[in-house]
Amino acid sequence: MSTTGHPLRIGLIGANIGTSLSPALHMREADEHGLVGYRYELIELAEDADPGAAMLAAVADGFDGFNITHPFKQSVMTVLDELSDEARALGAVNTVIVVDGKLFGHNTDHTGFGTALALGLPGAAKGRVTLVGAGGAGSAVAFALAHAGVAHLTIADVLVDRAADLVSRVSAAVPADIRAIGLDQVAPTIEAADGIVNATPIGMVGHPGLPIPTGRLRPSQWVADIIYRPIETELIWTARRSGCRVLDGGQMLVAQAAASFDLFTCRHADVARMRGHLDHLIDRLPAA
Structure with missing residues (x-):
């Protein structure tokens, strides 16, 4: 100030x-x-x-x-x-x-995502969650998910070492079962997850596309995206059409x-x- x-x-x-x-x-x-x-x-x-x-x-x-x-x-x-x-x-x-x-x-991303999750997806299942992206935004989301009580958190990133470093930092602060994987290993975790969060730039203006394979999304799952421009990313649009509860980046x-x-x-x-x-x-x- x-x-x-x-x-x-x-x-x-x-x-x-x-x-x-x-x-x-x-x-x-x-x-x-x-x-x-x-x-x-x-x-x-x-x-x-x-x-x-x-x-x-x-x-x-x-x-x-x-x-x-x-x-x-x-x-x-x-x-x-x-x-x-x-x-x-x-x-x-x-x-x-x-x-x-x-x-x-x-x-303020950490508390921001925690607040968004609580207000936008009340009662969302937190047994297994897959987070895609371990950069600056992904770090905040990972801490927020751990603090929100996620029991099993998988963090996927194109750079496995970056995901592993984030796992170490979150695990040191919050007791939880957390593991790091590469993006090439993400498909099985998507299928098994209660919730999926995109913390990569894929889907924002200038970076079109889907950050995850979406063919096996189920209506019982929830999907969140931190991107807000566009407010309905391709991921959010696809998840909604699959019957999932969604949380937009807004x-x-x-x-x-x-x-x-x-x-x-x-x-x-x-x-x-x-x-x-x-x-x-x-x-x-x-x-x-």
Whole structure:
């Protein structure tokens, strides 16, 4: 949070974020709180860019805080001065606040997904869950699933070592049966799972397709996606047609955005109001 009393200037750092709804979502909530001059701007980078250098340049230009999105939630950590306990445990940051020139990293994805799961899929079975993706977002989702009481969690990633590292970190924090596999081993776990979560970029604008084989989805399963643009990814569309309960990425977006807004402003965001505004924004988008 800015301590200078000037209107807050927040940035979103990521690649391929030109269609992000976060600026409108944050600034609408700021208006509801009477925060005059609150600005939320996109800082779009190439996927191979240095997010730390971009962040430091933005701080010098007067930014008071940042949200971090794909693919920089881990690489940006090298320039931060301090980390919250959750960000350190997750090994990923999605929120940075600037206080007296120092950068403090937080992770609101963890609580964001936990809140989304509880509100969007109440009573969802948590015996066996397969999580696809062990990057920055996947780390947050894995911790959230473990804290939510998942008994047997399988984490699949194209990089098995990355999945194994995440298993080690989650297991050290939360007692649960967790294992790592490669994406080539994911099909049997999908068939056996109570729930499946996509935490990869596959399915978002610019990354079309399905992150998992969906031919054997059953109506008794639930499927969640953290992607919100489009709000109905191919995975969510396919799962719904298969009779599964589904959780779209808008739920997590709003929950983590509200928590970030709280950190930026020291005001309490209204999650239900923000979801209503997100739905309004989505309804106004041009047809694909």
